[in-house]
Amino acid sequence: MIATLMLPMHGGDYAEWQMREPQSWTRPIHPMTSRIAFAAAHVVASPWEDNHPGAPARIDWDETLGFRQHLWSWGLGVAEAMDTAQRGMGLDWAATRELIERSSALAHAVGGTIAAGAGTDHAEPDTLDTVIRSYAEQLEVVEAAGAVPILMASRHLAHIATGREDYLKVYGRLLAGVSRPVILHWLGPMFDPQLEGYWGSADIDEATATVLDIINDHAAAVDGVKISLLDEAHEVRVRAALPPGVRLYTGDDFNYPALIRGEAGRASDALLGAFAAIAPAASAALQALDAGDLDTFDRVLAPTVALSRHIFRSPTYYYKTGIAFLAWLSGHQRGFTMVGGLHSGRSPLDLVETFRLADRAGLFADPALAASRMQAYLEVSGLAR
Numbered sequence: 407m408i409a410t411l412m413l414p415m416h417g418g419d420y421a422e423w424q425m426r427e428p429q430s431w432t433r434p435i436h437p438m439t440s441r442i443a444f445a446a447a448h449v450v451a452s453p454w455e456d457n458h459p460g461a462p463a464r465i466d467w468d469e470t471l472g473f474r475q476h477l478w479s480w481g482l483g484v485a486e487a488m489d490t491a492q493r494g495m496g497l498d499w500a501a502t503r504e505l506i507e508r509s510s511a512l513a514h515a516v517g518g519t520i521a522a523g524a525g526t527d528h529a530e531p532d533t534l535d536t537v538i539r540s541y542a543e544q545l546e547v548v549e550a551a552g553a554v555p556i557l558m559a560s561r562h563l564a565h566i567a568t569g570r571e572d573y574l575k576v577y578g579r580l581l582a583g584v585s586r587p588v589i590l591h592w593l594g595p596m597f598d599p600q601l602e603g604y605w606g607s608a609d610i611d612e613a614t615a616t617v618l619d620i621i622n623d624h625a626a627a628v629d630g631v632k633i634s635l636l637d638e639a640h641e642v643r644v645r646a647a648l649p650p651g652v653r654l655y656t657g658d659d660f661n662y663p664a665l666i667r668g669e670a671g672r673a674s675d676a677l678l679g680a681f682a683a684i685a686p687a688a689s690a691a692l693q694a695l696d697a698g699d700l701d702t703f704d705r706v707l708a709p710t711v712a713l714s715r716h717i718f719r720s721p722t723y724y725y726k727t728g729i730a731f732l733a734w735l736s737g738h739q740r741g742f743t744m745v746g747g748l749h750s751g752r753s754p755l756d757l758v759e760t761f762r763l764a765d766r767a768g769l770f771a772d773p774a775l776a777a778s779r780m781q782a783y784l785e786v787s788g789l790a791r
Contacts, residue, residue, distance in 0.1 A: 409777035412791040413758055414784070420791050425777050429768030431686035432693070434481035440695045441666055441673065442653065443688065444483040444521055445681035446490035447474055448729050449497060449505065453741040463492075463501035463745040470505070471512055473682075473738050480689035482681060483519030484509060486553060489597060490679040490726055494561065496746025499528030503547055510551035521554035521589060521677075526562045534572055537563050538579050545584065554629065555588040556677075561600045570606035570616040577620045587629035589655060589677070592617060594635040596722040610640060618647055625649045632657045632677045636718075641665055645672055659718040659725070663691075663707040667700065680714040683729050684769060713763035716756075724751035728760045732769070735761060735776045742783070754787040 408427060412420045450473065451457045455464035474484050486509045487493060487502050497505075506522045513520035524544035531537040537560060548555045557580065567573055581588070595602040605613035621628050630653030633641050638661040645654040656665040656674035665674040681688045687710050694702035717728035727748055734742040743749055752760075761780050770776040784790040 409774055411777055411781060411784075413762065413780075414755060414789040414791070416755060423762065423765075425770070425773040426765055426768060428771055428773055429686070431690055431771075433479055434689060434693050438481050438689075438692045438696050441692060442483065442655075442675040443481075443666075443681060443692055444485040444519070444655070444677040445477045445685060445688070446485040446488040446677060446679040447477060447682050448726055448733065449491045449501075449745060450730075450733070450739045451743045451745045453743050457496075457743060457745045457747060459496075459747045461746070463497050465501055465505070465745065466739070467508065469739045471508060473733060474509055474512065474518070475516065476738060477682065477685055478513070478516060478518035480685045481692070482685060482689060483521065484513065485556065485677050486510070486520055486522040488523045488556065488558070488591075488679075489593060489723075490682060490729065492726055492745055492748060493523060493525065493558065494527060494598065494600075495723065495726070496744070496748055501745075502527075506548060506553060507551050510553045514552060519554075520552075521556050522548045522551065523556045523558040523591070524548045525558040526560040529562075531562045532566065534563075534566060534576055537566060538576055541576070541580050542583065545580070545588075549585055554586070555584065556591050556632070557588050558591045559593045559598070559601050559604050561598070564601050564604050567606060570612070570619075573606050573616055574620060574623075578623065581620070581624035581627040584627050587627055589629050590617070590621070590631040592631060592633045592635065593657070596636060596720065597634055598723060610635075610637075614640070614644060618644070621652055622649055625652055628652050630655050630675065634658065636660045636722075638665060641674065642672075645674060659714045660711075662714070663704065663711060666691075667695075667703060679725060679729060680710070680717070683717060683732050683764070684710045684713065684767065686771070687767060687769065709767040710769075713760070713767050713769075716759055716763055724748070727751035728757065731757050731760055732764055735764070735779050736770060737772060737775050754783070754789055757783070758789070 450469040526540035632655040634657030655677040
């Protein structure tokens with residue numbers, strides 16, 4: 407029997423919500439070929455340990471790694487230790503390093519694809535040379551683990567750099583020393599306000615010119631660039647300007663269907679936090695794309711866009727809360743807690759809407775479980791009727 411809930415609305419009203427029948431999704435038999443797709447995964451906090459704001463991260467390793475196995479089972483790669491895993495928002499370097507090493511070892515054991523973020527957040531560099539050294543120390547960890555390195559945008563570099571020449575120096579030195587091609591990461595200020603003016607300018611065209619100069623000068627060392635600016639037209643322009651062999655990994659959690667679908671022979675690959683929330687639908691869409699079935703690709707992803715736009719709405723940097731909430735509703739973790747206390751990053755009414763949109767998109771494999779947990783959340787939030 408399909409569950410019915412009374413869900414609160416803004417203004418103090420309630421509306422009846424009937425859970426939909428579970429969607430039947432099919433896992434891929436073969437690796438997907440038309441696009442490379444990474445889901446940026448969150449971490450599961452241990453409910454048995456103190457994860458208050460400012461405390462070192464205490465992680466439930468079984469459930470954190472189990473979630474990565476869930477993503478691999480749908481044919482998606484895992485983008486590890488990224489902002490979705492709360493880099494700079496609760497995940498300290500000791501936990502980050504262990505996360506990279508554990509996840510990479512598991513990926514190699516099960517045949518999963520993994521990339522991992524390298525940044526400067528384990529140190530306090532105060533010069534360009536110490537920024538380079540800090541990046542290199544984390545790159546060594548990622549490369550030793552066997553993951554594809556992602557050069558994350560650095561808050562320290564954003565603070566220290568005085569213009570484009572400083573970015574050319576830092577990235578030039580780093581790319582000259584990598585042992586395999588890396589993914590560059592352009593994270594916009596909506597995801598992290600401390601990255602305002604990254605690449606040496608707040609002017610988008612000037613910043614883009616710097617990124618393209620770095621890529622063109624070191625194309626053999628660059629697998630691709632992930633752009634998370636929530637600007638579809640800009641991504642299309644950058645994609646067209648990339649040298650042959652360098653990928654554009656969309657990080658646009660608002661416009662990913664059109665960007666992945668592509669046009670005029672060009673398309674984006676994917677490195678998305680949204681894919682952690684919609685893994686079965688993302689997998690089904692990519693399988694359809696492999697089969698040349700664009701109608702199914704469009705149909706499957708269409709209802710996920712409203713959910714993703716809600717999860718990633720302003721203030722965008724709290725999107726991790728919605729992803730962890732859906733993982734709990736879906737049975738991927740025992741409790742709805744996050745490192746650094748970030749489960750308070752969205753309001754109860756916001757998360758009620760996340761639940762509605764996820765159900766509408768057919769993302770709950772076990773609607774009864776999702777409904778039971780939603781009802782429990784309403785009870786503790788003071789919103790149950």
